[in-house]
Structures are given as C-alpha cells and as structure tokens.
Amino acid sequence: MKRMSWVLLVCLVILLWGGIASAEEVTLTITWAAWAPMDTLIALAEDFTAKTGIKVKGDPVPWPQYHDKVFTEFASGKTSFDIVLPDSQWLGEAVVGGHLVDITEWFNEKVKKEDFYETFITSFCEYPDGSGKYYGIPALGDFFGMCYRTDLFNDPEEKKAFQEKYGYELKVPETWSQLRDIAQFFTRPEKNLYGVALWQAPIPTAGLTDEFLACFWSFGAELWDPGSKKVKGYLNSEAGKAAARYWVDLYQYCPPGSANYSMDEANTAMQQGLVAMMGTYLAFYPGLVDPSFSAYWDKIDFFATPAEKNWYVQLGGQGLSISAYTPYKKEALMFLEWWLSPETQWKWAQAGMFSCMKSIVEDDQYLEYAPVNKVARVSYPHLKDYWEIPQYNEMGTVMAEILNASILGKYTPDEAMDLIAEKHEEILERAGYYK
Amino acid sequence: MVGIRNTWANRVSERGMLYLFLLPTFVLLLFLVIFPLIWSLYLSFCQYSANAANPPIFVGIRNFSFIFQQKEIWDRFAVTGKFVAMAVVVEFFLGFFIAMLLNREFYGKGVLTTLFILPMMFSPAVIGKFFRFMMDTNWGIINYILGKLFGIPKIAWTTSYEYALPSIVVADVWIWTPFIVLLSLAGLSSVPKYLYEAADVDRASGWFKFRYITLPYVAPILLLAVLFRTMDAFRFFDLVYVITEGGPGYSTQIIPFYIYKLAFSYWHTGQSCALAYVLLIIIIALSNIYITYLNRLRRT
Numbered sequence: 133m134k135r136m137s138w139v140l141l142v143c144l145v146i147l148l149w150g151g152i153a154s155a156e157e158v159t160l161t162i163t164w165a166a167w168a169p170m171d172t173l174i175a176l177a178e179d180f181t182a183k184t185g186i187k188v189k190g191d192p193v194p195w196p197q198y199h200d201k202v203f204t205e206f207a208s209g210k211t212s213f214d215i216v217l218p219d220s221q222w223l224g225e226a227v228v229g230g231h232l233v234d235i236t237e238w239f240n241e242k243v244k245k246e247d248f249y250e251t252f253i254t255s256f257c258e259y260p261d262g263s264g265k266y267y268g269i270p271a272l273g274d275f276f277g278m279c280y281r282t283d284l285f286n287d288p289e290e291k292k293a294f295q296e297k298y299g300y301e302l303k304v305p306e307t308w309s310q311l312r313d314i315a316q317f318f319t320r321p322e323k324n325l326y327g328v329a330l331w332q333a334p335i336p337t338a339g340l341t342d343e344f345l346a347c348f349w350s351f352g353a354e355l356w357d358p359g360s361k362k363v364k365g366y367l368n369s370e371a372g373k374a375a376a377r378y379w380v381d382l383y384q385y386c387p388p389g390s391a392n393y394s395m396d397e398a399n400t401a402m403q404q405g406l407v408a409m410m411g412t413y414l415a416f417y418p419g420l421v422d423p424s425f426s427a428y429w430d431k432i433d434f435f436a437t438p439a440e441k442n443w444y445v446q447l448g449g450q451g452l453s454i455s456a457y458t459p460y461k462k463e464a465l466m467f468l469e470w471w472l473s474p475e476t477q478w479k480w481a482q483a484g485m486f487s488c489m490k491s492i493v494e495d496d497q498y499l500e501y502a503p504v505n506k507v508a509r510v511s512y513p514h515l516k517d518y519w520e521i522p523q524y525n526e527m528g529t530v531m532a533e534i535l536n537a538s539i540l541g542k543y544t545p546d547e548a549m550d551l552i553a554e555k556h557e558e559i560l561e562r563a564g565y566y567k
Numbered sequence: 568m569v570g571i572r573n574t575w576a577n578r579v580s581e582r583g584m585l586y587l588f589l590l591p592t593f594v595l596l597l598f599l600v601i602f603p604l605i606w607s608l609y610l611s612f613c614q615y616s617a618n619a620a621n622p623p624i625f626v627g628i629r630n631f632s633f634i635f636q637q638k639e640i641w642d643r644f645a646v647t648g649k650f651v652a653m654a655v656v657v658e659f660f661l662g663f664f665i666a667m668l669l670n671r672e673f674y675g676k677g678v679l680t681t682l683f684i685l686p687m688m689f690s691p692a693v694i695g696k697f698f699r700f701m702m703d704t705n706w707g708i709i710n711y712i713l714g715k716l717f718g719i720p721k722i723a724w725t726t727s728y729e730y731a732l733p734s735i736v737v738a739d740v741w742i743w744t745p746f747i748v749l750l751s752l753a754g755l756s757s758v759p760k761y762l763y764e765a766a767d768v769d770r771a772s773g774w775f776k777f778r779y780i781t782l783p784y785v786a787p788i789l790l791l792a793v794l795f796r797t798m799d800a801f802r803f804f805d806l807v808y809v810i811t812e813g814g815p816g817y818s819t820q821i822i823p824f825y826i827y828k829l830a831f832s833y834w835h836t837g838q839s840c841a842l843a844y845v846l847l848i849i850i851i852a853l854s855n856i857y858i859t860y861l862n863r864l865r866r867t
Contacts, residue, residue, distance in 0.1 A: 200831045207617040207834070225834075230620040324705075334814040336832070389704025389723035391815055406705060522619075526833045537816030540728060 158463050159187040163202060163213035164450070166192035168418045169272050172483045179479070180470045186463050195338050195395060199525070206231040206455075214458035215467060217271055217450035219337065220255035225522040226453070227259045232267040233454040238465055239266035243472065249273070251515040252488040256451025259520070267453050269468055270488035274448035275515055276346050276437055277414040277507045280304060283431040284318060284408050293317075304435040308347055308378060311409070311438050315385035318408035327385030329401040329410040333394040334536035336528030341518070342446055343411050344379055344535060346437040349444035349516055351375035356556070361565045368546075368553040371441070376535065376545035383539040391540055403427060411437065413448040414504040415486060421503065434504045436511045447517040449486065523563050530555045611840035618834035630841035639817065640825070640842070647821040650732060651800040654739045659793055661740065662747025669748070670755040680752075684745040691742055695809030698738040699725060702810075725811050731819050738806050743796060750792035754785030787864050794857040801850050822846050 162177075164170040170192045177188035191213050193201045199222065205211045206229060218226055226232045243266075245253050252270040254261055284290055285302060294302035298313050305311035315327025333339035345355075353372035356363045366372070383391075387406055390397065395412060399419055402410040403426035414434060423429045437445050452471060454464040470476055474489075481487040484502040492498055493512065499505050519527050531552050538548035560566060579587065611630055613623035634640050669680055686694070701708050702724035713719040724734045762780045771779075804823040807813060813820035813828075820828070822842065830839035 203618055203834070204831060225618070228620075229616075229618045333812060334816060335812055387705055388721045389726045391723070391726040392812065401705070404706075522834075529828070529832065533814070533817045536814055537818070540726075540815045542728065542816055 268451035273486040273488040274415040276446035340532040346446040348375040350440040352441040368549040666751030754788035
C-alpha cells in the first residue's frame, strides 16, 4: 500500500511538472521550402519571441519534396508543423481536405485588404475565389522573372553586332519575340555559351508549367473558360498553339540537355556563365548575386518576363496559413498578427524579401533593398495564377510532361496543346466539374 | 515441503506460453503488414483520396477498368518491362562473368571481391545523385572525358529519349551486379573440385567443364538470383526519382514511380492501390514461373 502511494505521488509530480513546463514553453514550428526567405523569416521571428515569449523554429523542406511532404502529413491527420506557407495553387487542395484553419472572422477584423495587392489576397488567402472565406495571409510576393548578364548586354561590340543583325538595339527584351532574337544571338556552342536557361522539367511544381504560362498568357491564350471550365478551344486555341510553337522553337537556344532544368539547374547555368539569360522565381535571386555561389555575381541584373500581345507574369510566392491539426491555434494567430504589423513588414523588406504590402512596394526606399525589387514593382500589376483547384497538380503535370515531350520532338506543338486540352478535360470530367 | 509459488507464470500452460511469446510478433505483423494489405485491397475498390476529408466510397472494379483503359499506363508497363529486361539481363551476364573471374585463387582476391560488392552497400538515392551529376550534359564528367579524349559532342544522357532509360539501367547495373556476383560466387564455390579433376584426367575442354559441371551446379542459385533481381527491379523507384524524375515527358516513368505519383502527387489513393495490386499480381505470376522452373531444375 505504502509502495503504491509513492508510485502515485511520483506520477502526480511528473504530470504536474510536465504540465507546467508545457504551459511555459510553446514552440511554434513553421514549415516552408529550404531557401533564403525561410532563413529570413526564422531570423525575424526572434522579435516575435522577444515580445511574446513564444519560441519559433523552422522545418525547411527542399522544394521538390515540399508539396508531397506537407500533404502526406496533412493526410495523416497530424502535422509536425503549426504554420505552413503553401503555394497559392495548393490552397484549394488544402482547404477542400480540411487541412487549414478557417480564419475568416479573424481575417476580417485584422487584415486591411486594401493594404495588399489584390492578387495576393485572392491567391494566398481566399478560397474559393470571391467566397469571402479566408485561410491565410499574404507573406512572400514572389513571381516569375528573368535575369541577364550585364557584361554581355552592355558590351559595345555585342551591341553593334546585334544592331547590325536584328536592326534594333540590344537591351533587356520587352517582348517574347525580342527575347528569342537575343537568345539566338548569344547562342555560341563553340564558346559554351547559350541564349537562355528556362525551367523545362516535366514536373508540376518548379518545372516547365511555371515558366511556360507567363509566355502562354502573354500570347493571348487562356487555360479554360473560368465559368464552364471547358478547356478545348481555350488552351489549344490558335494563341495557345502559337505560344507552344514559340516555346518549342526557343529550346534550340537553351543549353543542350536542359530539358530537366528546374531551379537548381537554371541557377547553376547562370552562376557559371553558361547562358546569357535565365528565368526563375526571383525569390531565388540571393544565390545569383552571392560571390560564394556565382562566378558572375556582379554581372547579373534582373528584368520582368516580357509581354507579347498581352502582358502577364506568373505568380509565385506563398501565404501564411495555420495547420488544422495544431494545438496552438491561438499562438499561431498571434504570430500572424505580428507578421502583419508594418514594423515586421518593413524589416522583411529590408532583409531583401518581397513584400506584398502596397505602401512598401510603392515606396522608393524599397528599391534599394534588393536588385529584384524594381522588377517586383513593375510585375505586380500583371500577376496571374494558374488553376487553384485540388486537381492543379495533375493538370500541371500533364502540361509539363507533354510540352517537355514536345520540346524533345515527340509531338508537334499543335499536337501537344490538343493533347493537353483533351487530358485536362478528362481530369475535370472525372473530378465532377462538368455535372 | 516447499510449495511452488502461485505466480501467473506458473499458471500459464506451455502452449499458452508459446502463444504469449508469439503475440508481439503477430501484433506487429497484423498492424504493419496484414492490416495495410487488407485495407489497401479494400481501397483499390473504392473512390478515395487520403488527402480529402471524405470516407472511401465503394465503386467495384472501376479503378481497375480505369487503369486498363489508359494508354499512358500501358506505356508505363512497357517501360517497366523494358527496364526490368535490360537491367536483369545485363546484371546476370556481367555478374556471372565477374564471379567466374573471381572464382580462382590470386593475389588480392579478397580486396578485389570487397571492392566489387561495395556499390551494393550505398544508398541508391545517393548513387542516383552521383550518376545524375556525372551524366549531366554540360557539367558531367562523362561528357567531359568523351569530349576531351574523343571529341564527341555533348550527349544528353538523362534528358533525351534515346539515352534516358539506358542511363538508369547503367546506374542500376552498377548497384546490383554485385548481388549477382555474390550469389554466383556462392554457387561456384559449391561445385566439388573432384569433378574438375576427373574432367582434367579425361582432357575435357574448358567449355565442356563449364557446360556439364559448372552450369548444372550453379543454375539453381543463378535462377534464384535472377528471381530476386526481377522482383526487386519491378519495385524499383529511387533511381528514376533522382536521375530523370520520370522524364523526358513520361518516358522513364516505370510503374512504381507512377504509383507514387498517383498516391502522393495526385492523391488518387484508390487508383494507386489498384495499380499496386496489378503490379503485385504480375510479380507473383513471374515468381511462380521462375519457381516452377527452379523446381524442375532441382528434380533433374
């Protein structure tokens, strides 16, 4: 009996001690891709810890595995993270699965929508579009942009030769047609120099789809009819096929074997001087201008993806959302509130990260914080995002795989677009969009 | 007289104790193997996404009929078959050849044998990464050497339709040939020496000794090695994921890779379970053919 009493007492002490310890020490875990913005966010979060006593730690995941890792945890009904920064196109998938906390009431009270660019609100926060239901707040205003070698573009000899060959001045391309000319001009295999490195990998995230769509929309094409969701006649319209023909043609000015290029390969091509131009999400810029990574760190500048008939820029970036499975919803909302404060937003911008806040982006001081910020300012009014429905991954994969096959000669560009349109309608049909 | 203490251990019969010891293993098997097997079989007949909040809906054989109607899935089966055939055949002949070379006494045999079996010890994902770097069109050492020594222009090893699948086969051969070497060596060392001595007395040719002494002895173990490699090659995933990510297009997407995509990228859990079962049936059928042949070999 006496022994039993001792055991009970020890158990009670352990329980109480554990309870006190856990009440004192809340640690929020944030998951995001393993890249510079994640490091910056975690460093900034020290301010939050200083103000609230709530610790914050990061759980970075390499980009190619990021989606699958997050959604595998969601599927298990328990997440190792409390806050997640989902890509805009994941929002539908996550909301339909019930994996994110509905913060509509809090959002309406705390967030001034007019402070942010509208695309960031609709793409990072609201699902479905126009529903008034919110699941996140804007965080990183990333977008697809391009960079170029200033030493090549500003070389008087190159300028002269280009002027003679094409009849206009060599400068940052304003249209996709000009970009093709410049890529052709700088393609010199005998000097191991090629025109442009583009994301061509047959994968839905960080692959061909991301980069192609900026071109596709700018050629005047559309992915579908937003109302009926019919794809045929939109994606494979004459404008869509023209964009595909352009894209396939452009591949001859890309480095050989670049059909699997994603962020790392494209960055390396630029860092090592293999190409004159390169397309990427510009939040990756730190590695391009860092002398420890880039041989051309002081000869790289940035520009917006060009226009053609229209001008659209592919949206990137992420919002901050709360996992439905976190035990720390209150603390996570405190973090979101801290994040929205102008003080935090300015510090974020000063660290060289893309802000989603209009007042910051439109302030000229912002241009001094990072060489890509001037591109952000001109790109934001032209941002456009692709499918934000749960089937986006399958649709993006189909597009990336078929167009990737097309640049390697398996399909003509026209055949490729017809096939993509057919496959997309099959996916939407199976998902019940045509009932 | 000292009475036996009435503890619970003494009250349990011998048979009861037997079951008690088996219980932890059985529970582990039940939860880690049997339950997932039965549950995934059930899911293969359901419309279900593990990622969505909805429960599984029974749809009969719809997932299976969907699989068999998709041309792309048949393409992937064809790629899988091509990969398995290429990899297993090359590994078999190369592995057996190396084992024949190693099956004699020479200085440094131990070190050389260890070196030959080293690749099997590394993680395939890490090896895949190395092969991806080595085969890179612009930075890879293979193109560098070919260019410097023979003036061969850059070859897109992992991103062209001609070379992508053979490149994966090369990496697989590098990892798994040692497995065939090991088993072949075990088979070769089991051949009684006196048979060779008797053949020498009769002045039998090298080919005769190989055909009528070596081969009959090692054939069963070789077949076993091929069986293991075939089963393993059908479940192969990591090298494709790391080296080509299924590209160009979907030309190197073998079935296990596609099952992964269906399950964790598209979240078509029901369809992925159905396809996994189709693959399982194929592997069991192939294994049975091998085993039947193996038994026939043993009888003869």
